[in-house]
Amino acid sequence: MGFGLLWPRRRTVAGAATLAAVVAVTAAWSYALLRRTPDWHPWLGPVVVVGGLVTAGMVLRAAYLPGRVVAGAAVRRALAGPAAYAQETVASPRSGVIVTAGPAVASGAGLMRTATSRGKQQPGREVVLMHSSPPPSAELVALLKADAASYRWPAATLTSLNAAVYQLATRTPVMAIGGFNGTDPAPTLEQFQQYVARKQIHYFVDGGGMGNGSPQGGSDAAQRIVEWVKTTFTARTVGTAEVYDLTAPA
Incomplete structure (x- = not known):
């Protein structure tokens, strides 16, 4: 222009x-x-x-x-x-939820790269995005897709980075608690509890990616949701993820 x-x-x-x-x-x-x-x-x-x-x-x-x-x-x-x-x-073949342009550099790529100076990490810099959940197992995909049409969100998880992994694998809506990197106060615990009470969310998935299972650094709302889920519902291991059935309180 x-x-x-x-x-x-x-x-x-x-x-x-x-x-x-x-x-x-x-x-x-x-x-x-x-x-x-x-x-x-x-x-x-x-x-x-x-x-x-x-x-x-x-x-x-x-x-x-x-x-x-x-x-x-x-x-x-x-x-x-x-x-x-x-x-x-x-x-070049690409996969995952963050596809970067150009050749890979030694220090990483795209949003997952730490602050660098000529290829060397600078101490004291915080990495905003660590990693997303690993690709879900076939067993987990089948679980999330079963009866998915009966729920507004067949699953919920922390951060949109993690939610994207499950959405791409299951082709179903997944709630991203805390927004992009878990720091947004949305939804609140009260809103999340209302969704659960109305049976609009089936599962909470703790996949082991950034924020899952370790909500420190996320919003207070996200931490409260994770704590409530883990004290109210029973976890089951599906593949590499911990899954909580939000329709069956412990």
Whole structure:
């Protein structure tokens, strides 16, 4: 969008200078990102940054060069890094609830990566997202899907990261207690108890992922719900998960 706004002004000093700066900064930032994976196509970073700087020089002289040639070169340099990341993402098998773009880096990937400095972990930084529950067993999937149509939520669990694991496996709605990472005060214990009393939730699943079985760090509402479930209902082990039947109090 910015390129489209600036391109008609390429014959002005301010327009040409701004366009050239944008191309140069984009190439430099692409190079910085590509250097985080130095063993993955090591030639690509230098090509992008050198080509970007050459193209930035062409943009400065855009008033005297063929417009289509300059515009095409600028777009190609700007999209070279993202295009390579997209190709790597499409070509590599991915699974799970957090699919990341581009090649894997040594320190992790995406939202599960800790704060890093040139590949080394920095002490004192907190990881917001640890991991989700492991893939549910066939036995657990069958349990959650059985009679699922009779409930608004066949299952509930802590965090949407964990809920997504069960939703993808069972294709049924799963309540995410505490929202994205367990810190939202929704639902409250009173609301959750009302859902249970109305038989709108069948099971609570403690799958061993982030937050499950260890609600510390989550919202007070989530902690109270977990404590109430564990003191009111009986757990049974299904695969690797602890499951509480919310329709059958202990």
